Amino acid sequence: MLKIENLQASINDKSILKGLNLEVKAGEVHAIMGPNGAGKSTLANIIAGKEEYEVTNGTIELNGEDISELAPEERAHNGVFLSFQYPVEIPGVSVTNFIKTAINETRKAKGLEDMPAKDMLKMIREKSELLEIDRKFLSRSLNEGFSGGEKKRNEIFQMAMLEPKLAILDETDSGLDIDALRIVANGVNKLKSKDNAVIVITHYQRLLDYIVPDFVHVLHNGKIVKSGDASLALELEAKGYDWIKQELV
Amino acid sequence: MELKDKILSSYVAFENRVDTNSDVHQIRSEAFQNFEDLGFPTKKLEAWKYTSLNTVLKPDYSIFPNKENDIELSDVKKYFIHDIDAYKLVFVDGKYNSFLSETTHDNFDVCLMSAALSKQKYRAVIENYFNKIAKQDNLTSLNTAFANEGAYIYIPKNVEVKKPIQIINFTTGSESATMLQPRNLIVVEENAHVQIIERHQSLTTNPVLTNAVTEIFADKRAFVDYYKIQNDKTNASLVDNTFIEQQSNSVVAVHTFSFGGNITRNNLNFYQKGQHIDSILKGITIIEGKQHVDHHTLVHHIEPNCESHQDYKGIYDERSTGVFNGKVVVEKEAQKTNAYQQNNNILVNDKATINAKPQLEIFADDVKCSHGCTIGQLDNEALFYMQQRGIPKKEGKALLMYAFANTVLESVKIPEVKQRITELIAKKLGVDIGFDL
Numbered sequence: 001m002l003k004i005e006n007l008q009a010s011i012n013d014k015s016i017l018k019g020l021n022l023e024v025k026a027g028e029v030h031a032i033m034g035p036n037g038a039g040k041s042t043l044a045n046i047i048a049g050k051e052e053y054e055v056t057n058g059t060i061e062l063n064g065e066d067i068s069e070l071a072p073e074e075r076a077h078n079g080v081f082l083s084f085q086y087p088v089e090i091p092g093v094s095v096t097n098f099i100k101t102a103i104n105e106t107r108k109a110k111g112l113e114d115m116p117a118k119d120m121l122k123m124i125r126e127k128s129e130l131l132e133i134d135r136k137f138l139s140r141s142l143n144e145g146f147s148g149g150e151k152k153r154n155e156i157f158q159m160a161m162l163e164p165k166l167a168i169l170d171e172t173d174s175g176l177d178i179d180a181l182r183i184v185a186n187g188v189n190k191l192k193s194k195d196n197a198v199i200v201i202t203h204y205q206r207l208l209d210y211i212v213p214d215f216v217h218v219l220h221n222g223k224i225v226k227s228g229d230a231s232l233a234l235e236l237e238a239k240g241y242d243w244i245k246q247e248l249v
Numbered sequence: 250m251e252l253k254d255k256i257l258s259s260y261v262a263f264e265n266r267v268d269t270n271s272d273v274h275q276i277r278s279e280a281f282q283n284f285e286d287l288g289f290p291t292k293k294l295e296a297w298k299y300t301s302l303n304t305v306l307k308p309d310y311s312i313f314p315n316k317e318n319d320i321e322l323s324d325v326k327k328y329f330i331h332d333i334d335a336y337k338l339v340f341v342d343g344k345y346n347s348f349l350s351e352t353t354h355d356n357f358d359v360c361l362m363s364a365a366l367s368k369q370k371y372r373a374v375i376e377n378y379f380n381k382i383a384k385q386d387n388l389t390s391l392n393t394a395f396a397n398e399g400a401y402i403y404i405p406k407n408v409e410v411k412k413p414i415q416i417i418n419f420t421t422g423s424e425s426a427t428m429l430q431p432r433n434l435i436v437v438e439e440n441a442h443v444q445i446i447e448r449h450q451s452l453t454t455n456p457v458l459t460n461a462v463t464e465i466f467a468d469k470r471a472f473v474d475y476y477k478i479q480n481d482k483t484n485a486s487l488v489d490n491t492f493i494e495q496q497s498n499s500v501v502a503v504h505t506f507s508f509g510g511n512i513t514r515n516n517l518n519f520y521q522k523g524q525h526i527d528s529i530l531k532g533i534t535i536i537e538g539k540q541h542v543d544h545h546t547l548v549h550h551i552e553p554n555c556e557s558h559q560d561y562k563g564i565y566d567e568r569s570t571g572v573f574n575g576k577v578v579v580e581k582e583a584q585k586t587n588a589y590q591q592n593n594n595i596l597v598n599d600k601a602t603i604n605a606k607p608q609l610e611i612f613a614d615d616v617k618c619s620h621g622c623t624i625g626q627l628d629n630e631a632l633f634y635m636q637q638r639g640i641p642k643k644e645g646k647a648l649l650m651y652a653f654a655n656t657v658l659e660s661v662k663i664p665e666v667k668q669r670i671t672e673l674i675a676k677k678l679g680v681d682i683g684f685d686l
Contacts, residue, residue: 048637052629072636073645081637088634092652098638101648106639158638 001026001197002047002166007058008222009046016042018222019058024166027194031208031233032201034219035241040201041085043219044170048082049075062166077109079165079196083155083172090142095154096124098142099161106162127160131187148175156187163191168199173207185210205237218244252306252428253288259312260394266313267397273366276380280393287387299572299604300543305486305512308456310428312395314342318421320452322349328450329415333665335446336414338400342421343429345398349417357441358403359414362432365401374403378436382464382492382520389490392462396432399461404441406468413444413663418459419452420485426456433463437471444474444663451485456511463491467499469523475503476666480673481510483538488514497523497552504661505532506670507542508677518547519557521583526555531657533670534563534571535650535677543572550583550613559590562654565601576608577618584613590620595627595653597646647678 002024009017016039024030034040046053047060049072060068067075090098104114115123128138131153143151152172159167169188173181188211192198200211208216208230216232217224218241226232226244236244250258260281264274289306290297320341329337336359339349345361352360358371365371366379380396383389400416420427437443451457467473479487487510493501507513519528534542548557563571573592594603607620627649635645651674661667 048633050633071642072633073639073641076637076639084634084637088628088631090631090634090649090652092655093648101644102635102638102640105641105644109639109641162638 001028001063003059003061004047005059007046007060008056009042009053010056011042011053016053016222017046020219020223022217022224024197024199026165026197028215029192029198029200029211029213031213031216032199032219033203033216033233033236036203038219039222040219041170044082044168044199044201047075047168048072048080073105073109076162077106081159081162081164081167083152083159083167083169085171085174087143087151087155089144089146091144093142095138095140095142095157099124099158102158103161123161127157130160130190131157132183133157149177149180152176153180153184156184160187160191165196166199167191167196168201170201171203172200173202173204181207182210205233208233220244220248252310255310256312256391257285263313263395267363267367272376273379277394277396280380280385280390283385283390284387284394287390290387296545296574299570300512300514300541302512305456305458308426308458310426310456310458311422311424312428314344314420314422314427314429318342318423320346320349320419320421325349325419325450325452328417328419328448330413330446330663330665330669333413333663335412338414338416340398340418340431342419342427343398343431357405357408357410358401360401362399362401362434363397365434366397371401374436378464378466379434380464382466382494383462383490384492384518388460388488389462392430392432392460392490395430396462397430399432400435401433402435402443402445404437404443406438407440408438409442410444413446416445416447418449418461420450420457420459422453422455422457424455426458427453429457429459429461431459431461433461435463435465435473437465437467437473439468440470441468442472446476446478446663446666448478449481449485449487451482454482454484457485459485459487461487461489463489465491465493465501467493467495467501469496469498471496471499473499473501474662475501476661476663477503477505477515478670479506479510479513480508483509483511483540485510486512488516490516492518492520493528494520494522495526495528498525499523500527500529502529502531502660504657505544506673507532507534507536507544508673509536510540510542512541512543514543514545516545518549520549521551521555521557524552524554526552528555528557529660530557530559530561531660532561533654533657533674534561534565535654535674536564536569536571537566538569539567540569541571543574545572545574545576547576547578548588550577550579550586550588553582553584553586555583556587557589559592560657561592562657563592563594563603564597564650564653565594565603566597568598568600570601571603573603573605573622574608575606575620577610577620579611579613579616579618581612584615586613586616586618588616588618592622593653594624595650596624597627644680647675647680650674650678
């Protein structure tokens with residue numbers, strides 16, 4: 001699914017990723033953990049194609065195709081989804097109309113007709129039920145005045161609608177109370193299949209109680225310095241990150 | 250010959266051509282004298298500091314467009330809101346076109362200014378209302394001096410006009426540059442309702458300069474809903490002078506959509522002469538190239554307990570320039586006034602310019618007056634967010650701009666007008682996207 005080799009990237013001449021390798025196969029859940037400033041969000045943004053970052057070396061392949069030169073929307077059309085840590089407020093555009101536009105633009109890029117309104121409504125109803133989203137919520141302006149939890153739930157709702165191959169959840173657990181966390185995790189688990197993959201970026205082990213990863217990676221100073229199974233996350237929760245830093249010395 | 254001299258020397262010929270009663274003759278002569286004294290406005294005048302007419306005054310305009318070119322409905326249908334049943338007042342090169350028009354005298358008048366100015370049966374209305382609130386400044390005086398043709402709309406007490414009225418001025422001037430002086434008078438009596446859509450459209454490649462004056466009188470509890478669609482070609486310039494007098498409990502809303510033209514200057518003036526009046530001034534400006542749009546608004550709060558709401562949104566690309574000068578005057582007697590003014594602008598390009606100037610003169614001490622003005626750029630983070638969801642950059646930008654302008658659009662009361670404006674915006678932004686917000 002995703003294969004990253006020797007990825008080096010910088011922003012404003014400041015080097016952030018320093019030779020990162022990662023391989024994610026279909027059907028897998030990977031967690032990326034690490035201290036603040038390690039480059040976790042940068043990695044997520046670079047995979048999604050944010051233009052402010054400069055990739056200076058290395059490759060990003062999605063299903064065998066190098067996507068590092070593609071525009072963010074082209075990557076999205078190829079099945080990359082990034083759940084934002086801080087979803088943007090867009091006054092004047094309702095949740096429903098935003099997702100309609102997103103789906104139909106994606107279909108247009110694939111040479112398909114717009115999704116029939118009936119199918120769209122049915123899908124919106126199903127997916128909003130999955131994430132326990134109120135109907136009224138869908139007619140509100142996108143993210144405007146949403147609570148932290150509502151914003152994150154809305155991100156996962158969009159993910160459910162867009163059915164990506166590769167979903168990257170950037171700090172989706174931050175700002176969520178325990179009930180919202182359960183709903184969001186439940187949604188992600190239901191959307192998981194043998195054909196798609198999920199990368200969970202998080203500080204804390206908490207979310208991983210609900211979304212159980214196949215692999216856990218520790219990102220430190222722009223590189224993955226340690227990989228393991230789900231037990232590594234528990235170890236990090238108990239011992240913090242310092243022991244890994246010391247191991248590296 | 251300079252344009253001013255040419256205009257001055259044409260005046261006698263004009264006066265000889267029009268059939269008129271002596272009162273109007275007197276008004277025209279005074280206005281002519283006024284224009285002779287004042288001439289065209291220059292940048293030395295505070296009100297014209299950011300808008301220069303120099304280039305638009307250069308062409309050798311024909312003062313009386315003689316040749317009336319025939320136009321076919323099929324050629325100009327797109328400039329009408331054609332999917333609604335409406336009364337129509339259509340002028341071609343300043344002359345009434347009966348073929349394209351649909352007037353009425355049933356229980357209200359939708360007809361011609363030239364008839365109203367000359368016929369005895371309109372005399373009382375003309376005496377009471379004609380040139381009563383139009384300012385005596387340079388360009389309004391020029392229009393008054395040559396006032397002859399335009400829309401005359403008279404809605405008597407308690408009449409609710411069911412169909413909107415469209416006023417369209419076409420210019421065909423195939424032989425030379427054309428200068429037009431349309432003059433409209435709209436009188437809406439007590440508890441009467443009317444909706445009006447106005448448009449100026451050039452069909453020629455020659456320069457066009459339109460200097461329009463519209464006077465609107467809204468009596469007690471009257472309701473006037475007015476839409477100005479400005480989407481002209483870049484050879485056409487427009488100075489629109491609109492003066493509105495409101496009596497108690499009346500509501501007047503003017504929406505101005507400025508999407509094209511060379512230089513467009515909107516002088517929109519509201520005078521509140523009663524209590525519990527609501528005045529609504531809204532606008533969307535989207536321009537590019539070297540286009541220039543200047544909104545000069547005035548709301549004069551004279552009596553207590555009235556409201557005014559202003560909301561102007563501007564999107565400026567390439568080297569386009571904009572001006573927003575919003576003046577609110579609250580007289581000492583006008584206690585409990587609630588005046589709201591909002592002006593937000595996006596500069597899409599580094600070379601675009603906006604001069605924004607809120608101007609509040611408040612002499613009463615128990616009022617609510619708020620104003621806000623912003624100038625910004627498109628939010629790159631929001632754009633990345635949209636792209637990440639599969640919406641291409643161009644469409645994403647368009648969606649952001651559309652959402653930005655939406656607060657103005659949502660108060661449009663005629664669905665077909667709203668639909669048309671939405672289409673015009675999508676076309677302007679070069680996207681084929683089903684905005685349905």
